[in-house]
Amino acid sequence: MIPFDMLKELKDFLGERVSTAPADTYVFGFDASIHHHKADAIVFPKSAKEVQKIVRLCNKYRVPITPRGSGSALAGQAVPIRGGVVMSFKRMNEIKAVRIEDLQVIVEPGVINDQLNAELNKYGFFFPPSPGSGNVATIGGMVAMNASGMRALKYGATRDYVMALEVVLPTGEIAHFGTHTIKDASSYQMAKLIAGSEGTLGIITEITLRISPLPKDTSIVLAAFEDTKMASQTISDIIAYPLIPASVEFMDRVCLQSVINARGVDFPLVDAVVMIELEGTADDIKNDLKKVEKIAGKNGAVDIRVSSDLRKKTEWLEARKAVLPSMSQYAKGKMFMVSLADDMSLPISKIPDAVYGFHKIEKKHEHVVLGVYGHAGDGNLHTIFLIDPRNPEAWKDAEKMVGEMYDLVIDLGGTVSGEHGIGITKAPFMWKEKKDSMEVMKRIKRALDPNDIMNPGKNVEWDDGILVDLRYPVNLGGDE
Amino acid sequence: MLEEYVSEMMQCTSCSFCTVTCPVMNVLLTDASSPRGRVQIAYGLYTGELEPDKSVAKRLYECTTCGMCDSTCPSGVHIVDVIKAARKVVYPQLAVEKQKNFAGNISEKGHTYGEEKEPIWAFTGFAPKEKAEVAYFMGCKVSAETGHAQGIAAVNLLKYLEENFTTLDEVCCGAPLVNVGAPEEKIRAQMEKNLGEIRKRGVKKVLFSCPSCYYMFAKVYPNHTDVSDIEFQHIVEYLDEKGLKPEDFEAGTEPITYHDPCHLGRVFGVYDAPRNLIKSIPNADYKEMEHNRESSLCCGAGGSLALYEPSLTKKMADRRIAEAGERTIVSACPNCIGNFSKHTKAISIEELLWDMLRR
Ligand SMILES: Cc1cc2nc3c(=O)[nH]c(=O)nc-3n(C[C@H](O)[C@H](O)[C@H](O)COP(=O)(O)OP(=O)(O)OC[C@H]3O[C@@H](n4cnc5c(N)ncnc54)[C@H](O)[C@@H]3O)c2cc1C
Ligand code: SF4
Ligand code: SF4
Numbered sequence: 001m002i003p004f005d006m007l008k009e010l011k012d013f014l015g016e017r018v019s020t021a022p023a024d025t026y027v028f029g030f031d032a033s034i035h036h037h038k039a040d041a042i043v044f045p046k047s048a049k050e051v052q053k054i055v056r057l058c059n060k061y062r063v064p065i066t067p068r069g070s071g072s073a074l075a076g077q078a079v080p081i082r083g084g085v086v087m088s089f090k091r092m093n094e095i096k097a098v099r100i101e102d103l104q105v106i107v108e109p110g111v112i113n114d115q116l117n118a119e120l121n122k123y124g125f126f127f128p129p130s131p132g133s134g135n136v137a138t139i140g141g142m143v144a145m146n147a148s149g150m151r152a153l154k155y156g157a158t159r160d161y162v163m164a165l166e167v168v169l170p171t172g173e174i175a176h177f178g179t180h181t182i183k184d185a186s187s188y189q190m191a192k193l194i195a196g197s198e199g200t201l202g203i204i205t206e207i208t209l210r211i212s213p214l215p216k217d218t219s220i221v222l223a224a225f226e227d228t229k230m231a232s233q234t235i236s237d238i239i240a241y242p243l244i245p246a247s248v249e250f251m252d253r254v255c256l257q258s259v260i261n262a263r264g265v266d267f268p269l270v271d272a273v274v275m276i277e278l279e280g281t282a283d284d285i286k287n288d289l290k291k292v293e294k295i296a297g298k299n300g301a302v303d304i305r306v307s308s309d310l311r312k313k314t315e316w317l318e319a320r321k322a323v324l325p326s327m328s329q330y331a332k333g334k335m336f337m338v339s340l341a342d343d344m345s346l347p348i349s350k351i352p353d354a355v356y357g358f359h360k361i362e363k364k365h366e367h368v369v370l371g372v373y374g375h376a377g378d379g380n381l382h383t384i385f386l387i388d389p390r391n392p393e394a395w396k397d398a399e400k401m402v403g404e405m406y407d408l409v410i411d412l413g414g415t416v417s418g419e420h421g422i423g424i425t426k427a428p429f430m431w432k433e434k435k436d437s438m439e440v441m442k443r444i445k446r447a448l449d450p451n452d453i454m455n456p457g458k459n460v461e462w463d464d465g466i467l468v469d470l471r472y473p474v475n476l477g478g479d480e
Numbered sequence: 481m482l483e484e485y486v487s488e489m490m491q492c493t494s495c496s497f498c499t500v501t502c503p504v505m506n507v508l509l510t511d512a513s514s515p516r517g518r519v520q521i522a523y524g525l526y527t528g529e530l531e532p533d534k535s536v537a538k539r540l541y542e543c544t545t546c547g548m549c550d551s552t553c554p555s556g557v558h559i560v561d562v563i564k565a566a567r568k569v570v571y572p573q574l575a576v577e578k579q580k581n582f583a584g585n586i587s588e589k590g591h592t593y594g595e596e597k598e599p600i601w602a603f604t605g606f607a608p609k610e611k612a613e614v615a616y617f618m619g620c621k622v623s624a625e626t627g628h629a630q631g632i633a634a635v636n637l638l639k640y641l642e643e644n645f646t647t648l649d650e651v652c653c654g655a656p657l658v659n660v661g662a663p664e665e666k667i668r669a670q671m672e673k674n675l676g677e678i679r680k681r682g683v684k685k686v687l688f689s690c691p692s693c694y695y696m697f698a699k700v701y702p703n704h705t706d707v708s709d710i711e712f713q714h715i716v717e718y719l720d721e722k723g724l725k726p727e728d729f730e731a732g733t734e735p736i737t738y739h740d741p742c743h744l745g746r747v748f749g750v751y752d753a754p755r756n757l758i759k760s761i762p763n764a765d766y767k768e769m770e771h772n773r774e775s776s777l778c779c780g781a782g783g784s785l786a787l788y789e790p791s792l793t794k795k796m797a798d799r800r801i802a803e804a805g806e807r808t809i810v811s812a813c814p815n816c817i818g819n820f821s822k823h824t825k826a827i828s829i830e831e832l833l834w835d836m837l838r839r
Contacts, residue, residue: 021535024512027520032494044510071511072496090509112500136496262554325495328555333487337555389490472490473527 002040002085006061010043013053017044017091028086031071031078033339034389035424036471039066039086046091048166048174048205055203055453056172058085064456067199069110069138073145074339075423077198081457081469087203089140095119096206104163104180106208109140125211128155131419132321140204146196148419150247150277150320153378155212157419159195166206167194170449180208193444198421199455201448215279218246219289220313222275223296224268224303228252228359231272232352234299235376238276239348243291248377249275252355254330255323255373255384262326265319268303272355274376275320323373327384335369335386340425340466341402344409345418348379357408358383365401367394380418389472396476399467406432424469427462481568482526485561489523492516492557498549503778504542507795513542515549515559522566537574540566542789544782544796545659546742551774567661578787579660587666590651590673591620601647603628604635608681612646614638615683616715617674617697619690620652625818626828633830634689634715640837641722645687648677653696659784671701678710685711687718689830691743691813692782699747714744716812716829720753724760729836731762736832737769737804739820740776741813754812754829761836769803777803779811781819797823 002010002020010018019025019042029038040063045051058065064084071078080086093110100123107116113127113134120126131137131149141147143165148157164178178184178191194201225231235248251259251273260267267273274296278288289306296304307313327337346354355372358381362370367387374381383405387394406416406429416422416429431438442460446452452461467476482489499505499514511517521539524530540563549559575583586592591600600618601608616638618631638645654670674697678686688694691714698712738758744750751773758764771777780786780796801809801824808825810832811817820826 019510019512021512021538022530022533023517023521023535023539024510026524026530027512027517027539030494030516030520032496042510042512068511070496070499071494088511090511133495133497136500262556322554325493325497325554328491328493328557332491332556336490337493339493 002063003061006057006063007041009057010041010054013050014043014045017046018042028068028088029080030471031073031076033074033076033079033423033425034471035076035079035081035469037079037081037083037469039080040083042086042088044088044091048168051087051168051203051205052172052174054085054087055168055170058453059170059172059451062451062453064453065203066455067140067144067203069141070112070136072133072136072141073423074342074420075425077145077421077423077455077458079424079469081424089138092205098123100125102180103182103210104208105211106206107139108206109138109204111139113137113139113142120211121214124214126214127161127209128212129158129161132324134321139207139209143195143204143207144197144199145421146419150249150375152375152380152419153248154244154246159192161210162191162195162207163210164208165191165194165204167202167204169202170451170454175202178208182210196421198423198459200445200459200461201454215246216281217285217308218277218279218313219285219306219308220275220277220316221289221292222267222273222305222316223292223301224270225272225274225300226270226302227300228272228355229352230299231274232355232376234274234296234301235351236349237295237299238292239377241291241295243288245276245288245377246279247277247375249320249374250376250381251275251320251323251373252371254369254371255327258326258330258371259319259323261329263319263322265315267319270302275316324382324384327371327386330371330386331369334388336389338385338387338389338398340385340398341383341405343380343382343417343420344406344414346379346381346409346412346414348377350412350414351376351379351381353412354381354409354414358405361401361404361408365397367391367397368401379414390474392474392476395467395474402466422459424458424462425466427459428466431463481565482522485522485565486526488557488562489519489526491555492519493555495554497554498552498559501548501552503546503548503796503799504544504792507792507799508542512539518543518563518566519557519559522562525566525569532570532574534574537570540570542785542792544742544778544780544785546778546782547746548742548778551746564658564661568663569661571661575660576788579784582784582787583657583660583662583666586652586654586657586670592624592652592656599649601649604631604647606635606647608649609646611682612644613682613684614643614645615648615678615681615686616645617648617650617686617688617693619688619693619814621692621814621818622689625814630689630814630817630828630830633828633834636834637719637830640839646681646683648681650674650677653693654700655692655696656784658696658700660787668704671704675701675705675707683710685713687713687715689715689812689814689828691741691748692815695743695747714748714750714812716753716757717750719833720756724757724833726760726762728838729761730838733761733764733766733832733836735765735767735807736810737767737807739769739779739800739804739809739811739816740773741811741816742776742778742782744812745773745776757829757833758810767807771803779816779819781815786819793819794823
């Protein structure tokens with residue numbers, strides 16, 4: 001509940017840009033995770049000054065704040081799990097300056113990735129991290145999550161592009177972190193610490209990003225395999241060759257079937273496809289293509305398709321990006337996609353063992369169908385769970401399976417999140433994997449946010465299970 | 481009401497892809513008024529976590545049923561159907577007076593406007609024939625939004641082509657009833673009257689000027705009854721098939737652009753026919769708007785939004801008008817034309833063609 005006086009003060013300076021309407025507080029209680037919790041109020045600030053005023057009020061009245069971009073987080077990061085205020089950045093969405101000569105762009109947090117790239121492309125530049133959700137993800141959300149995507153193998157993640165941030169701290173100060181220079185060796189890298197902090201350390205109100213020139217040319221190769229292990233082996237072999245393509249993506253049969261159903265795309269329906277994006281000059285691409293074909297052939301590829309046609313490449317890339325939401329179309333009406341163990345990162349050489357291991361675990365659990373895909377070239381896998389969320393047994397099965405899968409990831413030397421972050425759904429496994437880091441992060445969190453108002457009850461502050469505040473109509477007994 | 485849509489609602493992965501393409505969301509800038517938000521609200525009504533109240537009705541009615549979300553959704557959720565089903569839940573208690581009056585007029589008088597006494601066909605001056613294979617269904621919006629002009633032009637074009645056709649003693653197709661969430665029996669009553677009239681005259685093919693009427697006959701009526709004995713078509717498709725030749729027209733037009741009506745484009749995929757017709761006018765001064773065909777922006781008048789929130793309709797129209805610039809907007813939907821005409825120059829494609837014909 002928001003205290004009456006605080007609400008009155010909010011309304012005084014935000015007017016219509018604060019809402020406590022039941023429909024609104026209900027909707028802002030969702031993101032793309034399995035969790036849901038109603039907010040108490042939604043605010044739509046237009047400037048850092050307004051953000052500061054709101055934060056000061058929340059800090060004074062000890063009311064939680066959850067910042068929100070597009071609400072596409074997959075592990076509950078944007079769900080106001082303790083209620084309170086949700087702060088939407090939909091109205092702070094201006095590209096403030098494009099400074100090509102300084103290799104940087106300055107934006108407000110609500111700017112959407114694809115919109116930013118459309119603008120930068122006009123100058124022959126781009127902001128490389130390309131999450132599958134790039135059509136919706138806000139830059140604020142991407143920085144807060146350290147999002148990345150297919151091109152991370154060659155270009156890195158969002159954090160690698162953050163030069164400077166303006167941040168409203170939980171205690172209400174407006175702080176400026178980082179620099180507008182390419183190099184910066186000035187002590188603690190505060191901007192990089194905020195990147196990936198999932199809205200728990202402060203609110204980002206302005207972002208300076210480094211930008212890159214667009215590649216000259218690209219070609220895409222689809223290599224099809226009837227043996228998942230050989231497909232994963234191909235990925236390791238490409239990297240070890242050595243070859244660093246812009247992206248190396250992996251999709252198993254379940255994912256291929258779903259995206260073919262959803263979009264009618266001409267992907268081969270086989271046990272696994274490896275999609276490789278090559279870039280450079282025409283000669284570079286020609287040479288790399290020969291190497292890729294040789295490696296795929298040696299590993300028993302049953303079909304190899306290549307395209308440099310813009311329409312075909314876009315169709316394939318868009319289809320790959322739509323794998324996650326397309327999963328709902330795999331067993332339409334019977335099984336539904338739920339975001340569990342959605343993300344993990346492994347040493348590249350362990351990808352074959354992980355993929356094999358996940359499917360072995362899946363076979364033990366009758367209520368779950370598992371799809372595996374990901375940016376396998378940089379060791380980042382995603383798994384998608386299909387279950388009937390109305391069936392409590394399915395949830396129990398899924399919960400066990402998540403535990404077994406993350407045990408395997410940790411055993412193989414991997415980590416529980418490559419890009420989708422921790423939030424609620426992955427927090428217990430982070431504690432298992434990185435207890436030392438979590439303890440130190442908790443100290444940092446408490447130092448910066450003494451009243452625990454910034455996106456509380458998540459990440460380092462989460463020590464409960466994963467099947468909490470579910471958004472599905474199911475009774476799991478206990479607290480649910 | 482919503483039980484039927486549980487699977488649809490659970491199929492939503494909450495990816496938010498539909499939120500960035502929704503023209504309403506892009507004006508109001510709140511997730512609560514996005515397609516995903518509306519599906520979630522419907523879901524909350526279904527589970528009982530959300531009680532129907534004013535805020536719920538507001539978010540459900542702030543939608544033009546433009547279908548942009550349906551064509552964006554990678555999970556194949558039939559979002560517009562879910563929204564329409566949820567509107568049925570809120571309609572009895574929470575529909576506003578304007579919506580109720582509108583629905584009342586349809587049920588009592590057969591059409592959407594209040595006091596008019598004459599049957600719709602009378603405005604065209606062309607009385608129904610006893611028998612004909614082809615019929616022209618004018619639709620009450622053609623009358624109300626274009627001052628009958630679109631219907632008169634359509635009838636003139638059909639006469640010019642020497643078609644053996646009839647008008648109909650029609651009643652409102654029921655689209656506004658579906659839009660506001662009125663009870664099924666009211667919609668069925670309209671349907672039965674119209675289908676009775678069509679069959680009585682031995683009609684095998686019905687032509688429409690209004691994409692919403694076309695939608696009702698071709699997509700909604702078949703959910704209630706078998707209509708496989710009758711073919712439905714928008715008049716632009718029909719005219720395109722007949723082929724109007726450049727020599728039929730005077731050359732040159734004022735600067736024009738074409739606005740794709742949401743239902744005609746996104747539901748029926750009719751994009752080429754109107755463009756072919758316009759291009760058959762020699763030296764037409766024609767230019768596409770930035771958003772055209774599949775990505776066309778909604779004019780703001782669909783889904784009977786103007787009954788609920790006219791200011792939102794206006795804001796959406798403004799965005800589209802800015803794209804058209806100084807050009808006259810040509811369209812194939814009376815609702816779009818009526819909405820644009822309040823703020824800029826707009827004309828139906830039937831009127832444009834009829835005006836430009838050498839006759
Ligand atoms: C279909 C689909 C595909 C996806 N693919 C990828 C992928 O390939 N790679 C990837 O990395 N992720 C992916 N994601 C996850 C998600 O889209 C990204 O993490 C994205 O960056 C989130 O952006 P958002 O604007 O939706 O943020 P939200 O979900 O709204 O918020 C995410 C987190 O950021 C915080 N936050 C938002 N704005 C601010 C701010 N201004 N200041 C401080 N904190 C803030 C929130 O509190 C929350 O903790 C995918 C999600 C979906 C649904
Ligand atoms: S039908 Fe159009 S206005 Fe309605 S929710 Fe979908 S995209 Fe938005
Ligand atoms: S695009 Fe489809 S799946 Fe994604 S949020 Fe919208 S309705 Fe849900």
